[in-house]
Amino acid sequence: MxxxxxxxxxxxxxxxxxxxxxxxxxxxxxxxxxxxxxxxxxxxxxxxxxxxxxxxxxxxxxxxxxxxxRGVKLLGALAQGMYWFLVMRKELGIARGDLAALKGRRIGAAPWVEMGLRGLLTAAGLDPRPHDIRIGPVPGATGSSVNFGLTAA
Known part of the structure; x- marks a missing residue:
């Protein structure tokens, strides 16, 4: 197999x-x-x-x-919850858990991850659109031969 x-x-x-x-x-x-x-x-x-x-x-x-x-079945979980981390630059002085500090920020996210992040922010009462939170790809991190994790790091 x-x-x-x-x-x-x-x-x-x-x-x-x-x-x-x-x-x-x-x-x-x-x-x-x-x-x-x-x-x-x-x-x-x-x-x-x-x-x-x-x-x-x-x-x-x-x-x-x-x-x-249709045509696929989920058999089990590899992990529980979302295992992604939102990391911001230290000089911004954002305290852990301060989602309001994301207003007006640009956030780079892997394909599909941005969907989960948008959902989490919306569920926390911080809809990205009206708060000008722009979530998109990390520059240079797309393409068939690019490893997103290495490029983003």
Whole structure:
């Protein structure tokens, strides 16, 4: 069986990669090999097209290839909650948890992550649009041969 992992640099998909590399699947009677397919939407497209057997990736990425979840099933979680961190420049003097300080700021986010961030801010009562919080890609961090995590760091 082929397991697609969309990222080898972040902790996002580490549990699935570790399970393959440490032969957890083999001990359960499964012959599984991990393959890097970046970004996550391409991994799910490969699943849809039958090139791989399952994806160790963000659940929301499945919607890029499976409209309204038709043809795909979520089997388990690699992590709980959102494991992303919002990091701002120290010289801005923003206190931890001070979401109001995000008003008028530009925030770089990976593809699909921006959707989650918008939802979190809105749920916290800070709708990005009326508060001029602009969430978009990190300059130079897009393209098929670019590793977002390395570029953003």
């Amino acid at each position: 082929k397991l697609a992992i969309p990222d080898l640099i972040s902790n996002s998909y580490f549990p699935a990669l570790a399970a393959a590399e440490l032969e957890f699947f083999e001990r359960e009677g499964l012959d599984v090999s991990a393959e890097l397919i970046f970004p996550v939407d391409r991994a799910y497209e490969a699943l849809r097209d039958g090139a791989i057997d399952f994806v160790g990736g963000a659940a929301h990425g499945a919607l890029a290839a499976f409209t309204e979840w």
